[in-house]
Amino acid sequence: MIKEKTFTLKDNYVCTSQHKLYALFSFLSARDAYTFLCNWFEKFPEHKESTFYIAGESYAGKYVPELAEVVYDNNNKKNGSSxxxxxxxxxxxxxxxxxxxxxxxxxxxAWSHAVISDETHRIITRTCNFSSDNTWSNDECNEAVAEVLKQYHEIDIYSIYTSVCIGDSARSSYFDSALFKTNSRISSKRMPPRLMGGYDPCLDDYARVFYNRADVQKSLHASDGVNLKNWSICNMEIFNNWTGSKPSVLPIYEKLIAGGLRIWVYSGDTDGRVPVLATRYSLSALELPIKTAWRPWYHEKQVSGWLQEYEGLTFATFRGAGHAVPCFKPSSSLAFFSAFLSGVPPPPSR
Known part of the structure; x- marks a missing residue:
């Protein structure tokens, strides 16, 4: 049984006809999302009986299970949500x-893909206890982790085998800022900071130009079209100080599995930001019985990745895909998504 490493919050949500949400010790993201759902289903009642799935990637790995838990808990309250x-x-x-x-x-x-040296990996293995609240008080650990970030600055952490955007001012301004110093103390136990990048290496630059256009900001009601806001791809100050999420959602996995919900997890295997190893380590901690052994899965007669079914959870990889898998493998992503909705694993043969 997975236990929270720090504390567990008891969520108590009630969705009423007045669209009010009462939350005790709740997380803002789940609370706000559930409030939205209450209002949406009230506005479009014809969809209330439709099957409902929640999907997301990256940091939504925290948001999605937290929201699913809120929905699940409310669905199972005898005198709760209407x-x-x-x-x-x-x-x-x-x-x-x-x-x-x-x-x-x-x-x-990073070490297994030759991004960092054996020495850096040995130092981190010896000095960093990521399960401890005190790990960041160790200077050797901090400096070695900062070395990993330094090496990832040279490539696209989200797609380690594709090119970076040369002259990307977003990357340069971030790493030249006070928010990142090679030997700085890592101040949070959260995952490493977001580095700029993507399948199109200049995508972040395109987005920054687009969202800083006067007509776009006015259309989105972000500004009056004259006094413009300075939009950026990621507010690192907010990101580094965000504490509104649980250190682990594995206890939620256990609850949802016990409740009979379908849980599929996938990993693009060339992503360094939330790599396949991280997900495998997390899922291994659940100690779920294996239902179907590790095998390739196919799309258009080619191996799209590998897949393993556990009791209550399916895990798959996408071969050659980075962080945002559909950007790299759109066709196989659609096939995989369709398989998820049908509840039937993707083909085991050509």
């Missing part, structure tokens, strides 16, 4: 799952 959401399952891609396992997988993946 709304029953027909939740059937969740789908998670390259998800942040459990901080300690995610950190360990992040480091081991």
């Amino acid at each position: 709304l029953h959401i027909n939740l059937k399952g969740i789908l998670l891609g390259n998800p942040e799952t459990s901080d300690a396992e995610d950190w360990r997988g992040w480091v081991d993946y």
Whole structure:
């Protein structure tokens, strides 16, 4: 049985006809998302009986299970919510799952893919205990982890085998700022900071230009079109100080599995940000019985990745895909998504 490493919060949500949400010790993301769902289903009642799935990738690895837990708990309250959401399952891609396992997988993946040296890996293995609240008080650990970040600055951490955007000012301004110093103390147990990148290495630059256009900001009601906001791809100050999520959602996995919900998890295997090793370490901590042995899965007669079915959970990889898998493998992603909705694993042969 997975236990929280720090504390467990008891969530108590009630969705009423007045669309009010009462939450004790809740997390903002789950509370706000559930409030939205209450209002949406009230506005479109014809969809109340439809099957409902929640999917997301990256940091949604925390958001999606937390929201699913809120929906699940409310559905099972005898005198609680007036709304029953027909939740059937969740789908998670390259998800942040459990901080300690995610950190360990992040480091081991960088080493196993020759991003960092044997020496750096040995120092981290010797000095960093990612399960401990005191790990960041060790200077050797901090400096070695900062070395991993330094090496990832040279490539696209989200897609380690594709090119970076040359002259990307977003990358340069971040690493030149006070938010990142090679020998700085890592101040949070959260996953490493977001580095700029993507399948199109200049995608972040395109987005920054687009969202800083006057007509776009006015259309989105972000500004009046004259006094413009300075939009950036990621607010690192907020990111590094965000504490509104559980250190591990594995206890939620256990609850949802026991409740019979469908849980599929997948990993693009060339992502260094939330790598396949991190996800495998996290899922291994659940100690689920294996239902179907590790095997390739196919799309258009080619191996798209590998797959293993556990009792209550399916895990798959996407061969040659980075962090946002559909950007790299759109066709096989659609096939995999369709398989998830049908509850039938993708083909085991050509």
